[in-house]
Amino acid sequence: MAHAQTSEFKNPVVNWIDQRLPLFTMIQKEYGVFPTPRNFNYFWNFGAIASVILVVMIATGLVLAMHYAPHTSLAFDSVERIMRDVNYGWLLRYIHANGASMFFIAVYIHIFRGFLYGSYKQPRELLWILGVVIFLLMMATAFMGYVLPWGQMSFWGATVITNLFSAVPLVGGDIVTLLWGGFSVDNPTLNRFFALHFLLPFVIFAVVFLHVAALHITGSNNPLGIEPKGPQDTLPFHPYYTSKDSFGLAIFLIIFAAFVFFLPNYLGHPDNYIPADPLVTPPHIVPEWYFLPFYGILRSVTFSIGIPFTDIVLIPAKLGGVIAMFASILIWFAMPWLDKSPVRSYRFRPIYSQWIWMLPISFFMLMYAGGKPAEAPYVQIGQIGTVAYFAWFLGLPYITRHEKPLPLPSSIAEAVLGSEAAAAGATAKPMEKA
Template sequence: MAIGLHQSDFKNPVVRWIDSRLPVFTMMQKEYGTFPTPRNFNYFWNFGALAMVNLLIMIATGVFLSMHYTAHTAYAFDSVERIMRDVNFGWLLRYVHMNGASMFFIVVYIHIWRGLWYGSYKAPREILWILGVVIFLLMMATAFMGYVLPWGQMSFWGATVITNLFSAIPVVGNDIVVWLWGGFSVDNPTLNRFFSLHYLLPFVIVGVVFLHVAALHITGSNNPLGIDPKGPQDTLPFHPYYTIKDSVGLIVYFIFFAFLVFFAPNYLGHPDNYIPANPLVTPAHIVPEWYFLPFYAILRAVPDKLGGVALMFGSIAILFILPWLDTSPVRSMRFRPVAKWFLVLWGINFCILTWVGAKPAEGHYVTIARWATTYYFLYFLVILPLLGRLERPLKLPESIALPVLRGGGPIPAGAAAKPMEKA
């Protein structure tokens, strides 16, 4: 009998037969079974797995919804109503998909906050962080195009306002807008290409997520202490410890998701989107979905159109260079007594931008948006670089195992490695 290059160690004969020819089970065992992970993960580390589950839910529901949706300006709104009223469990599919977008952004925003708090963007995880920002951008593009598909009032006018922003780009701006529209106004060609891209981009996200996970498994996971594992005493196999912990987080996540779908399905939406799109009637107040509001507030904080567009895109682009803006050698904010309060203030500031983005661009709302925008960029461009040089961080633990085995309490001065060896 011929012997292949890979010898499978699985006892099940069917699994062993498949694995010896296509070692997917060996790969899964290596990457998600015995993969060494820091032993001090907290529940903030659940949100990466939750984002992957959410992505799969969005793809599955989206595929079924596309079977009944008609990408035509004359029929799009009615096809969505038919899904809600006539398709078996169509209302459930649509509410899961619609609220799944909000849940996806909630999970990803918490995931990003965890990265900022624990310094997960620092060396050697710069590529990992950059791929995460790329995923975030692809999510935003996918969500924006998906919001246009119901062809309600807010869908139409949101598409008109956002696509018109590209006209602020010198020389080529108007050509880009015409290319996006597929004509000289938001019309049927626009809806068709948005539907095509909305269907395609989630699979592009899957590809980038694969690279994101691959980069994670090359560099290893960060942890709440922000220090690298010193040996086997600092790590645990991913299964069963973190598969069980992720399962607990998944149950809690589904409870919140189910509450939103069954008890408040339209809470995060806009009522104007239940009115068919009418190019002749402009809504009193055009606002995007809530997860775009911070960046929409930054856009409107600047009186100049080009300046507003530049700052809006710059607010995301700045995340790409964040690993080089933060000059502190310490990753975790737990050991940065000054920087952590500036980051907390930045988080509050982000929430203020979200609130202001939903308000009319007038009066004191504009003033608040301008101050909040100023601090948004000030934190990344001035405060972080200066604190990295001026701040005196607290003493880091000698290893991950020592504070874990001591119940997370203070580490006595001069604690030796001997207790770690016993672990």
């Protein structure tokens, strides 16, 4: 005879459900009593913030899809109808459009925290790799979403970016034709992009689930980069970090709301309020701001690579730019093996603590150069930023070999509370259990 799962929840409805499907027990285990390092700072809020924004993007996207018409002769007008005639359509669209920027802001900070505190190191390599996969899916989803309004910048951005694949030897033309669904960016392209833009957020959600599952297997990293050595080093996730995450989320949503209600078009491009016209090329084609660093890398390769003293070209400039752009993200996968230092946190790494700042400096240089016309001095700024960006990654093995880390604290509790308080906490925990 089958027996129901034992459950101790006081609410009879919750208890009845949990005995038959222990969802609430799982939630209590993973988000209630889950032991979490006691020294998290506010950098650790951005994973939860990004998760909330993802849910907001999926919810608003579902409603917008009900009113959008994925056809080249109707798409632009359907977006204007959403803005003017659909109840609160303007709000849904502004939340969705600005939500993409907020999502990337949260994820960029989340990734930089990983670089700062070595969250890619053993045993969290797979956790990091899944995070990079999420970022690649985000980029694909955001690019296809930017095309859907079918404005001037949407159309020409799609034309320029999809044409990049034509640089791939042998199969480049076939890839472009497959992306377009024909021989130019037209109605089949818009239909494909709409279908994929609708589908990919659910793929992202699934990979986020794996990302969180991997996190709960290995446990969270922390600002000191040392593993918890006992119950004195941890706190239950609820109520300590649910409260802290809620506060951080509230501040972030206030900033989000400020853009939605007061600066809804600040992060967009005015040309996207002009219907797409294949016969009129905008004077300066730029992607959304969150793509600008990688666009800057793409444009910084202005030379071909060939055999010296011959006319043989091995890598044309266009292909070199495409390779550099994709390599700038794919190199993130190699971080656990490029940085072999046994110490995680930059706080205890004298050279790395200085070296780390070259990464955001080069990133913002590339963002600046990517948003400017492809002319001097912006091309040169992009080239300097590209060299600095790749030098940062490729210099990590050298730093690992020559750096002498500082002594690590013996435990998280000692670093946070002091040795006497940590010792008292260590002895108090077993007594409480007894």
